[in-house]
Amino acid sequence: MNSISSLPAEQSATVAGRGRLRTNLGRIWVHVVLCTYAVIALFPIALILINSIKSRDAIFDNPLAFPTPESFSLIGFEKVLHNTNFMLYFGNSLVVTLGSLVLIVLFGAMAGWALSEYKFRGNRLMALYLALGIMIPIRLGTVSILQLVVSLNLINTRSALILVYTAQGLPLAVMILSEFIRQIPKELKDAARCDGVGEFKIFFQIILPLIRPAIATVAVFTMIPAWNDLWFPLILAPSDETKTVTLGVQQFIGQYVTDWNSVLASLSLAVIPILILYVIFSRQLIRGLTSGAVK
Structure with a gap:
């Protein structure tokens, strides 16, 4: 035995x-x-x-030490908030990131719904085409994107950044959301159709609430690259009126002298939205990741 x-x-x-x-x-x-x-x-x-809350000398003396009453200083925040247009840069980043995030979630969910619910010729080919966007970096098309933005007269506008980040985040969003939509019982959708509910109402009132964990996952994975990006703001919107936070921080970094108090203060302020987003969506994000792993 x-x-x-x-x-x-x-x-x-x-x-x-x-x-x-x-x-x-x-x-x-x-x-x-x-x-x-x-x-x-x-x-x-x-x-x-x-x-960020230490004096310049204290930063170089011992960067790992906590601030003391002698080393505590808010000079960096004072310079950033009073001597620069940091709040304008912060607002630009917020508008660009949230605008692209809304479009990514909306269009990604609609495309995922179409690919997973409706069978038509070229369905798999279209899904494969969208999946290629995950493997091919969008920066390889920088020259073509710049030419397109110039031809549309969108240079130095936040709309150009929103469109680029939307195109960048859609492939991943479609892949994640379509997989979650496939897990929704077909009987639930058929019952709604039998009751006379239209396709738009089924999508907005039934599908979207059921895939909230997946939406949170997409939101986190698409917001961070858009918020932290330096490449496209530098190329498409470098003017002072359309600078983002990441591009605005570069003004404190010089070839010979760097204002580290201002750099660290601006980076601390730039981290706040990411932390707030994670605190709000952390539970939904973990549910989305674990559900995807189990399925």
């Missing part, structure tokens, strides 16, 4: 104890790895926040 129940009581208890020990050790090891990764990921953010 190989089963634990057929062994003597002492041996059964020993085998069961060893099994629990291995399980506990496995859980401890997983938590150690995750905690280590969390520390590594959060360390740069913590370093920026700590040094």
